Amino acid sequence: MTVEQLSQMLREKLTSSFGKSLEDATTKEMFQSICLTMKESINANWRMTQETYDENESKQVYYFSMEFLLGRLIESNLLNMGLLDLYKDTLTSLGFDPEEVFREEHDAGLGNGGLGRLAACFLDSLASLQLPGYGMGIRYKYGLFQQKVVNGYQVELPDNWLKDEYMWETKRGDKAIEVRFGGTVETTMENGHLHFHHQDYERVLAVPYDVPIVGYDNNTVNTLRLWSAESTTNSFHFHSSRGHDYYHYLDYKRSIEKISEFLYPDDSYYEGKILRLKQQYFLVSAGLQSILQRFKKRNKPLAQLSEHVVVQINDTHPSLVVPELMRLLIDEEKLGWDEAWAITEKTVAYTNHTTLSEALEKWPEEMIKTLFPRLYLIIHEINERFCKMLWYDYPKLREKISEMAIISYEHVHMSHLAMVGSFSINGVAKLHTNILKDRVMKPFYTVFPERFNNKTNGITHRRWLLNVNPELANVISEAIGTNWIRTPNELTKLLPFAEDASFQQAIAKVKHDNKLKLASFIKRHYDITIDDHSIVDVHIKRLHGYKRQLLNLFHVIHLYNRCIEDPYLELTPRTFIFGAKAAPGYFFAKQVIKLINAVAEKINHHPQVSKKIKVVFLENYSVSLAERIIPAADLSEQISTASKEASGTGNMKLMMNGALTIGTLDGANVEIRELVGDENIFTFGLTSDEVFRYQQAGEYRARDYYNNDRRLRNVMDLLVNQHFSDDDVEFKDIFYSLLYNNDEYFVLRDFDNYTEAQNNVQETYQQQSDWLQKSIINIAYSGNFSSDRTIQEYAEEIWQIKPTKIGNLIIN
Structure with a gap:
């Protein structure tokens, strides 16, 4: 054309x-x-x-995820x-x-952070590798929230991303499915078999909206199916003698639509917990019913379901897949328990994304019983059978049955449910998987060693290099050809160019051009002028204590103090860029955002310090904003408390665009170091084993670090002496969380080592040829972190699905 x-x-x-x-x-x-x-x-x-x-009759994977962060x-x-x-x-x-x-x-408001972006990358790779795959998610009317910064504070506004027609979706009203909540279950004996009858339930209509997922340079177009909750007058009883029933119907309609209204409702209160659980079951039930409907059209016996279908649970949120599939097979398809369980165990696979206890999810038993009375009976039965199996087959684990049980201490443990009902349990980085096997899920690994495996996360290089940084892609292709686009591991052909002066200069020019674009954006939107020759130091990810934006900020304040003490200090100009959203109910994280902005205000308006340092908080962090920042970044902040970040994918995106990593030996940072070598990454801080030892021994004393390190004390005292705020209690909660709550994420412990690593960053950057060599080496090895590699491993080692070629090319 x-x-x-x-x-x-x-x-x-x-x-x-x-x-x-x-x-x-x-x-x-x-x-x-x-x-x-x-x-x-x-x-x-x-x-x-x-x-x-x-x-x-291709075998297909159905990828269930509460998030799909698609971007444009x-x-x-x-x-x-x-x-x-x-x-x-x-x-x-x-x-x-x-x-x-x-x-x-x-940007489609369908996700929050790395979990959702990973799911989007996986969909891209599935289609590009011509693998049969479906995404299953929720069509949230509003995304997480639109973040505005007002007087330094995060303010949450509705992210009404659907105010205009979403051009890529197609409504499939004819494929709507009924999902049931609440009610009661009546048990009857018919022909010698127990039958369960769900009665007086609340009906919700799940309406699918399909989004095409286009493969790269092939004919494959896979599907992301997003479910929207809608009410139906058929499920509401009107009585002409009661005029107010119309208004009751409006209330009912509103309560139904709330199910797919917001991503991650605040679950710090009872109603929020109910809504979040409803969302999870809504996705699971609608998705599984549609899968069975599609499978039955193949006229195959249900015993062969696992030969045609694999259901991948993306993190713990969709764990109700296990009992819901059992319910459908037993109640709707009339299978016996043993046959249904055999099918379920061979069909469901589980990816764990975190070691954080709050993300492993446990729900009050009574809440599950009220919302899903039939599912509760099934979960109870799964638990009873599992605990009996442990008692008889694993006598050495008898004392651990209470901590391994699916139902214990009046709570339902969702990660336990997922592990017991899945044929595969995978972590998302080598270190993370080892932590799951050796610590967090060790008893389950003892029982199911064959189920545990690792699949290190990846990113789609098509979006995160070819699309967002076309100038860099062109420089690469001119040097090594274009085969790397289809086979990203061929980026290693760049290694001979790492010391080539002309290639280094080509890479440097691309980086500087991208810095100019970012500087123009920041000037236009924030009226802050940044030095386009400065080190662009980037910390862009969800705001959480374990991701330690606070540690980064303490280093910024330390540099500020040094500049004040010595106006003639030689310092390579540095632009610190933060982008992050804090969960609306996470007070500490929101205070950190306020502190970042207060520090930025002080530094950016200081006549001397601002010549050497700038601090910019970019509001409403999103995929599209990341696409602006990442190509311009020199330094990638991956400084989570070791053992807390399962993998990370921001580290991979930044590495692929030539940024060097400063990070702890956590998540995929470990594998980045293994590839590029110690000399091409800046590592620091406690190891995961050291963190575990501190936690077990209880020997960490945060106050000792405050008392014994003058630099650290000077930084922290500025939080409570009105230096960054007219109110001396503005940041007291941050100060007290470190000293009186004993610094849960070891910010003070790692400060000295982090500062030393940052000094190394500055010294290395001053030797531009050395820096560019390291940058090229990082780009060269980044192909290992393509999601194509990850998905190929899932396809071959877990899903057992194969490429399916689709016809002749039509799109051109």
Whole structure:
């Protein structure tokens, strides 16, 4: 297709869809016209993909996740279709700025952080590797929230991402499914068999909206199915003699729609817990019912379900997959317990993403019983059988039965349910998997050693290098060819260029150009001028105590103190960039955001210090914002408390774009170091074993570090002496959490070592040839962290699915 032909197509689409000429069209109408034009090609391949899967009876993976952080799809779809440059050239010829047109697409509010972005990368890799895969998620009306910073404080506003039509989705109203909550269960004996009858339940209609997932340079278009909760008048009883029933119906309708209204409702109160549990079951039940409906069309016995279907639970949230699949097989399909359990155990696989106890999820037993009375009976039976098996088959574990039970101390433990009902249990980095096997889930590993395996996370290099940093991609392709795009491990062919002066300069120019773009964005939106020759030091991830944005900030304050004490201090200019959202109910994290902004205000307006340091907090961190920041980054902050970060994927994105990592030996940082070597990463701090020893012995005394390190004391005292706030109690909670709550995440313990590592960063950066060599080595090894590698491992070692070729190319 030529620019002239595409121009004519877009003109005709503007006329047919909006009654507009090119001259009268807005950027939004042009964006929508592009989407409509693309969808004609996408939909043809989408249909062909599904028909081919059915004809070939391809085994499919169904990836259940509470989050899918897709970002904008227009550029990635055009890239995967091989049309991105053509559309950019055409838009330019028509007088439109391609970037402005593409920005008309709002980031889909379907996720929060790394968990959701990982799921999105996995979908991209599944389609690009031509693997049969479905995503199963919830179509949240509002995302997590839109973050605004007002007087330094995080303010949460609704993220109404659906206020405009979402161009990529297709509503499948004919495939709506009923999901049931509450009610009672009546047990009867029929023909010598127990039967369970669910009565007086609340009906909710789950309506699917399908989003096409376009593979790279192939014909595959997989599906992300998003479920929306809707009410139905059939499930509400009107009585003409009671006029107020209409208003009762409106209340009922509103309560139903809340199920898919917000991502992660605040579960610090009872109603929030109920809503979060409802969301989890809503996804699980709707998804599994649709899977069984599709499977039964193949006219295969249910005993063969696991030969055609694998259900992957992405973290603990969808663990109700296990009892819900049992319910469907027993109550709806009339199978016996043993047969249903054999099918379930062979069909479900579980990915654990965290060692944090609060994320492993346990729910009050009574709440489960009230919301899901039939599921509770099944969970109770699974628990009884599991505990009996432990008692008789593992006498050495008898004393641990109470801590291994699915139901114990009046709570249902969701991670235990997932482990007992799955054939595979995987961690997401080598260190994380070892911690699961040796510590967090050691008793379960004793019982199910064959189930445990590792699948180190990955990122799609198509979006995070080829799409967000095309200039760098071009430099790479000019040096080693383009095969790396299909086979990212071929990036290692860059290693001979690491010391090549001309190649180093090409890499340096790309980095500087990206810094100029970021500096322009920051100036335009925040009126802060940053030095485009400074070290761009980036800390972008969810705000949480264990991710230790506070440790980073303490180093910033330390540098500020040094500049005040010595106005002539030689310091390589540094721009510290933070991007993070704090959960609305997480007071400590929100106070850290306030402190970051207070420190930024003080430093950025200091006549001397601001020449050497700038601090920028970029509000409303998102995929699209990350795409601006990452190509410009020099230093990647991956400084979580060792053992707390399961893997991380931000570390991989930044590495792929040439940033060097400063980090603890946590998560995938360990594997990055193994690949690039000690000399090409800045590591510091406690190891995971040292953290465990401190926690077990109880010997850590945070106050000792405060008392014995003058630098640290000077930093912390500024929190409570009105230096960063007119109110001397503004940051007292941060101060007290470190000293009086004994610094749960070892910020004070690692401060000295972190500061030393940062000094090493500065010294290395001053030797630009050395820095660029390290940067190129990091890029060269980043192909190992492509999600294509991760998904290939899942496909071969867990899912047992194979590529399915889809017809002839239609999209071009």
